[in-house]
Amino acid sequence: MKILILGAGQVGSTVAESLVSEANDITVVDSDGDKLRVLQDRLDLRTLTGNAAHPSTLEQAGIADTDILLAVTQSDEVNLVACKLAASLYNTPTRIARIRSADYLARSEVFNADNFCVDFSICPEQILTEYITKLIEFPEALQVLEFADGKASLVAVRAFEGGPLVGKPLSFLRTHMPQVETRVAAIFRKDRSLIPKGDTVVEDGDEIFFIAATGNIRSVLSEMRRMDKPAKRVMIVGGGNIGRRLAKALERDYQVKLIEHNKKSCEKLAGELANTLVLYGDGTDEKLMQQEHVGDVDVFCALTNDDENNIMSSLLAKQGGARKVIALINRSAYVGLVQGGKIDIALSPAYVTIGSLLAYVRQGDVAVVHSLRRGAAEALELVAHGDRQSSRVVGRRIDEIDLPEGATIGAVVRGDQVIMGHRDVSIEAEDHVIVFVINKAMVRKIEKLFQVSIGFF
Amino acid sequence: MHRALTVIHALGLMLVVFSAAYVIPVTTSLIYGDRTMLLDFLLAMAWTFAAGVLMWLLTRRHKGELSIRHGYLLVVAMWMAMPAFATIPLLMMLPGLSFTDAYFETMSGLSTTGATVLTGLDTLPPAINVWRHELQWLGGLGIIVLAVAVLPLLGIGGRQLFKAEMPGPMKSAGLTPRIADTARNLWVVYVAITLVCIGALKWAGMGWLDAVCHGFSAMGLGGFSTHDDSVGYFNSPLIEFVLIVFMLFAVINFATHFLAWHGKTLGIYWHDTEAKAAIGLILVSCFGIAVFLWWNGTYPEFLTALRHASFNVVSIGASSGFASVDYGKWPIFAPMWMLFVGCIAASSGSTGGGIKMIRTLVLVKQAGREFLKLLHPSVVNPMKIGGQVIPNSIVFAVLGFIFLYFMTIATLTFVLLISGMDFISAFSAVVACVNNFGPGLGAVGPASNYQGLNDFQTWICTFAMLVGRLEIFTVLILFTPHFWRR
Numbered sequence: 001m002k003i004l005i006l007g008a009g010q011v012g013s014t015v016a017e018s019l020v021s022e023a024n025d026i027t028v029v030d031s032d033g034d035k036l037r038v039l040q041d042r043l044d045l046r047t048l049t050g051n052a053a054h055p056s057t058l059e060q061a062g063i064a065d066t067d068i069l070l071a072v073t074q075s076d077e078v079n080l081v082a083c084k085l086a087a088s089l090y091n092t093p094t095r096i097a098r099i100r101s102a103d104y105l106a107r108s109e110v111f112n113a114d115n116f117c118v119d120f121s122i123c124p125e126q127i128l129t130e131y132i133t134k135l136i137e138f139p140e141a142l143q144v145l146e147f148a149d150g151k152a153s154l155v156a157v158r159a160f161e162g163g164p165l166v167g168k169p170l171s172f173l174r175t176h177m178p179q180v181e182t183r184v185a186a187i188f189r190k191d192r193s194l195i196p197k198g199d200t201v202v203e204d205g206d207e208i209f210f211i212a213a214t215g216n217i218r219s220v221l222s223e224m225r226r227m228d229k230p231a232k233r234v235m236i237v238g239g240g241n242i243g244r245r246l247a248k249a250l251e252r253d254y255q256v257k258l259i260e261h262n263k264k265s266c267e268k269l270a271g272e273l274a275n276t277l278v279l280y281g282d283g284t285d286e287k288l289m290q291q292e293h294v295g296d297v298d299v300f301c302a303l304t305n306d307d308e309n310n311i312m313s314s315l316l317a318k319q320g321g322a323r324k325v326i327a328l329i330n331r332s333a334y335v336g337l338v339q340g341g342k343i344d345i346a347l348s349p350a351y352v353t354i355g356s357l358l359a360y361v362r363q364g365d366v367a368v369v370h371s372l373r374r375g376a377a378e379a380l381e382l383v384a385h386g387d388r389q390s391s392r393v394v395g396r397r398i399d400e401i402d403l404p405e406g407a408t409i410g411a412v413v414r415g416d417q418v419i420m421g422h423r424d425v426s427i428e429a430e431d432h433v434i435v436f437v438i439n440k441a442m443v444r445k446i447e448k449l450f451q452v453s454i455g456f457f
Numbered sequence: 458m459h460r461a462l463t464v465i466h467a468l469g470l471m472l473v474v475f476s477a478a479y480v481i482p483v484t485t486s487l488i489y490g491d492r493t494m495l496l497d498f499l500l501a502m503a504w505t506f507a508a509g510v511l512m513w514l515l516t517r518r519h520k521g522e523l524s525i526r527h528g529y530l531l532v533v534a535m536w537m538a539m540p541a542f543a544t545i546p547l548l549m550m551l552p553g554l555s556f557t558d559a560y561f562e563t564m565s566g567l568s569t570t571g572a573t574v575l576t577g578l579d580t581l582p583p584a585i586n587v588w589r590h591e592l593q594w595l596g597g598l599g600i601i602v603l604a605v606a607v608l609p610l611l612g613i614g615g616r617q618l619f620k621a622e623m624p625g626p627m628k629s630a631g632l633t634p635r636i637a638d639t640a641r642n643l644w645v646v647y648v649a650i651t652l653v654c655i656g657a658l659k660w661a662g663m664g665w666l667d668a669v670c671h672g673f674s675a676m677g678l679g680g681f682s683t684h685d686d687s688v689g690y691f692n693s694p695l696i697e698f699v700l701i702v703f704m705l706f707a708v709i710n711f712a713t714h715f716l717a718w719h720g721k722t723l724g725i726y727w728h729d730t731e732a733k734a735a736i737g738l739i740l741v742s743c744f745g746i747a748v749f750l751w752w753n754g755t756y757p758e759f760l761t762a763l764r765h766a767s768f769n770v771v772s773i774g775a776s777s778g779f780a781s782v783d784y785g786k787w788p789i790f791a792p793m794w795m796l797f798v799g800c801i802a803a804s805s806g807s808t809g810g811g812i813k814m815i816r817t818l819v820l821v822k823q824a825g826r827e828f829l830k831l832l833h834p835s836v837v838n839p840m841k842i843g844g845q846v847i848p849n850s851i852v853f854a855v856l857g858f859i860f861l862y863f864m865t866i867a868t869l870t871f872v873l874l875i876s877g878m879d880f881i882s883a884f885s886a887v888v889a890c891v892n893n894f895g896p897g898l899g900a901v902g903p904a905s906n907y908q909g910l911n912d913f914q915t916w917i918c919t920f921a922m923l924v925g926r927l928e929i930f931t932v933l934i935l936f937t938p939h940f941w942r943r
């Protein structure tokens with residue numbers, strides 16, 4: 001596939017990186033030549049320096065035969081114009097734009113074919129905000145990923161001494177809580193994956209991925225570890241795009257304190273937020289933290305755009321007694337360093353948000369993609385189409401499907417019903433199938449499996 | 458000096474506009490076939506018109522753009538000249554009336570205070586009564602706002618004049634791109650609601666004359682009545698109810714009325730924090746005072762207590778000044794609370810007087826901010842009212858206003874005490890005049906009026922009304938040395 005990416009920022013380069021390995025022709029356009037050079041040194045793609053909203057730049061970048069346009073520059077307006085031009089002048093089939101401003105998002109007709117011709121709009125900050133909101137809702141979980149419009153969720157949790165399941169085989173789950181349907185999709189022990197079987201014994205410190213209907217998350221979590229009280233007090237450091245959105249999303253249900261080091265931004269934030277206590281100061285200032293009782297904080301989120309500051313302030317908060325600390329870390333090398341240490345969750349924004357882009361780029365009817373474990377693993381929601389003749393999944397029982405080793409069907413969502421992926425379930429047409437893949441290399445095979453072939457036999 | 462001539466030039470033009478106001482009493486005297494009054498009013502009209510034209514012509518070479526400071530000068534000069542010219546028919550009609558008292562009466566009218574030095578209101582010629590009430594109505598939204606509306610080519614800093622006359626810390630000057638349109642729209646809404654009010658009063662049982670007069674004074678939140686017994690004369694719960702409704706209308710910012718009318722939606726009122734607070738405070742006070750009066754036995758029946766409490770609390774709370782009973786005889790808590798509500802309840806941009814609810818809200822929130830600042834020294838909490846951030850400069854302006862407001866009341870009370878008045882009368886007279894609601898307590902209570910005051914005391918009260926109507930700064934700025942420095 002020919003893919004044109006506009007903007008080589010965080011989002012653009014991560015998308016490029018993850019798509020380049022999937023045998024696509026990729027061109028990246030940015031106005032900053034230095035960024036492009038860095039990208040080209042690492043990856044096998046074409047780059048072009050220029051204004052992404054100018055037809056001449058687009059033409060040079062080969063928009064005429066591009067299959068997918070990804071407009072992910074910093075500017076909403078450039079992205080909108082690029083999509084409009086691509087549609088009107090070059091008939092580009094698929095146009096995806098990154099739109100940050102809630103003003104545009106509030107008026108969905110801005111994106112339709114009469115106006116800016118955006119097929120899909122994504123807002124990384126919003127995705128990240130929702131992601132963190134889930135983590136605050138379930139403070140015990142490491143990751144909560146939604147499928148099928150939130151009907152089913154994939155949850156990552158670290159097993160701790162005190163959970164009834166720890167030290168017992170997985171089959172114990174069924175006998176211990178027969179009324180709750182869940183399925184363990186993967187277990188990672190000391191960074192190595194185990195294929196979960198009925199006799200696999202859960203150990204203290206295991207990272208467990210399980211799938212359950214969203215309403216059952218809490219009861220399954222309680223099997224893996226002792227549960228704490230629900231979070232009430234949240235402290236956020238950094239009032240940028242993410243911190244602001246998060247505070248806005250949380251301020252009604254939680255007591256939110258937001259620390260920001262820029263006075264002007266503080267005033268703007270304080271004007272915009274209704275119930276959040278906006279504090280002017282440095283997120284790494286331990287005096288300020290003590291003064292604001294960091295020890296009583298249930299969830300501490302360091303969300304500035306400075307990795308080092310985020311790590312430091314999270315460490316300080318943890319030392320000061322914060323129950324759970326989350327640090328936003330852009331550099332993937334750092335993520336591995338700190339995750340699982342004193343910092344409970346190291347968030348890599350690129351991997352959190354890339355899934356939503358990938359879903360549009362993938363072949364077959366892929367509804368949702370979640371990138372896991374820094375891009376190494378993936379969870380996909382695929383829609384099964386066709387019939388027993390044209391499809392290799394429809395009309396078959398799960399144990400009849402030719403899944404590659406390391407891929408598991410976690411659950412099937414049929415209408416409003418969430419069915420766990422037991423071996424005797426058969427797939428019907430239009431089912432949403434949630435597949436967990438421990439190695440990304442298998443994704444292509446899974447996609448192929450779900451494609452409807454014409455005249456298959 | 459020639460700048461002062463520029464002010465006089467504009468003043469002349471405004472007086473010409475003002476002389477048009479005599480059309481209504483002239484029409485009234487025509488309807489009632491009162492030839493003497495017709496002549497008096499035509500003469501007064503001619504005088505005002507001639508004086509205006511003369512001032513305008515003599516200074517026509519000094520026509521020019523007015524600076525900010527001359528805008529203030531013009532507004533104050535106009536507000537002193539208008540009552541003076543408006544006394545002409547009163548002096549001609551009532552030979553016994555001194556200029557001091559006549560000036561007090563017209564100032565009371567224009568400033569929408571509603572205090573009167575006249576008795577025997579019932580026997581006054583209809584034209585005189587209409588004239589008194591029309592003054593209140595004109596003064597309600599502001600004669601200069603009207604001038605800005607009808608004279609877009611006046612060539613004088615319209616926006617500046619608008620700001621100097623319109624009450625409230627944040628002027629609703631931004632409704633439309635052009636200030637003349639804004640002023641015109643506000644007046645259109647004002648006229649429309651007044652016509653509805655007059656119709657409703659007629660329907661409720663008043664005669665046409667009474668309906669027109671009370672419609673004028675209710676919408677202007679003035680408080681003049683055509684009867685010595687004020688609204689108590691009618692002794693009709695229906696009339697009282699209609700007046701309550703329209704006084705509550707008038708206590709809301711007319712910009713909000715305009716937006717509601719323009720957008721054909723009532724949701725606007727819900728978003729007007731100031732209006733909600735004002736109406737809420739007044740309604741709670743009505744109910745509270747009704748319970749209080751019933752509980753301590755002033756009125757044995759709760760419904761009677763509720764009726765009288767509602768009308769008088771709304772009247773004083775909205776800074777109108779009608780009375781249906783002698784509330785001066787109620788236990789002191791009730792009238793004092795009414796005075797207090799009257800000081801703070803009216804919205805900015807309404808026709809009411811006093812501190813204005815928005816300033817009260819700013820002060821309350823400022824106190825809250827100080828508390829939060831003590832608990833969280835690093836907190837950043839801008840002043841927010843109805844989700845809107847209020848800049849600190851406005852907060853300071855409000856604090857300055859409050860200081861001047863209380864200093865004005867204290868100083869004028871002391872002056873009246875020196876002149877020999879008793880404390881309750883002096884204090885309540887000053888409060889009633891500065892806040893433009895009219896009747897005070899004691900010697901100036903609802904059962905009596907300001908007739909008993911000597912000339913000096915009358916002038917002090919007149920000054921208090923002017924200062925209160927123009928919200929202190931506009932008047933007192935003329936007394937600062939900086940104003941006169943070049």
